[in-house]
Amino acid sequence: MKVAVLLFNNFETLDVFGPVEILGRLPETFEIEYYSLAGGSIRSTQGVSISTLRLAEITLPVDVFLIPGGKGTRQEINNPELVGWIRKIAQSSRYVLTVCTGSALLAKIKELDGKTTTSNKRAFDWVVSVREAVHWRRKARWTVDGTYYTSSGISAGMDITLAFVGDTLGKETAERVATEMEYLWNRDPERDPF
């Protein structure tokens, strides 16, 4: 499966590299590429710089579209060119995974209208204000509605990615990866202490 990770400046480090640690452990299944509007080096809020391809170079459809969150979403949500790309990619990809405030970017294009969805808890009111037609669930570690996987803040991205691996490759594979990572996986989407 071809995985396209959307990057923008001030993305949240772990929103990306938590899921990448998991999908990157299954290279026989997942091929990961990083894209940004202008291409080149993109920097996380925590100062990690990653090299990206230009969105204009992407070959659609992709199988998995991963949208991280972070401070940068507040700016990018008002960037019509980026939002246009999100629409184009999300509408053609098999699965969309969002972490943290990445769900706000997906909500912006109306793709989540009426769908059960969650997001970062500390930014929740802002996220809801982006698009009230979405069925936002405040209390959920993650949600799955059809092919849309949305998770709570930052570290929840690892829990939802393992759940996604379980759904697509089987629970045994997800359990094996979690054990290899010595990760105390929160397997219960309803268990959300935040």
Place this chain on the structure above:
Amino acid sequence: MKVAVLLFNNFETLDVFGPVEILGRLPETFEIEYYSLAGGSIRSTQGVSISTLRLAEITLPVDVFLIPGGKGTRQEINNPELVGWIRKIAQSSRYVLTVCTGSALLAKIKELDGKTTTSNKRAFDWVVSVREAVHWRRKARWTVDGTYYTSSGISAGMDITLAFVGDTLGKETAERVATEMEYLWNRDPERDPF
């Protein structure tokens, strides 16, 4: 505090970016730099490429020396030039943090002889074979012995980094960061199900 992260090809992605997510949330305290033997682009086993400075450019001492693990440690342990740099940096830095098999690299320079230490559980026998004079604890999420912080595999790097933040900046700061990350922090170094 100046944080030097040691990188080498085939480092484990989350070993680095879990701790970086945490320390990077405290930019008023921690300044993070990435170093490798040759400098330039270094690639994790999961395909993440990071730009690094040459170790020869490092200004010593640093405050925190972070040594990740990963498949690359098997090769680097036999690289005398890299091991020499690890000795020089570890012996002059205030704190050394290792994640996963990073503790094998630190054990190699005899810095851990007689010290209570842990490592990745699936690679444990190999790690012990590197240096038997270390007091290796098989059952521990992480250990602290003086200024040496060593953690179990991969995701345990986040638990130990939060513990380190608690020790140096206070428990409230560590709790705040864990909550911001919506991270189900394993606060108990004795709780190790792996």
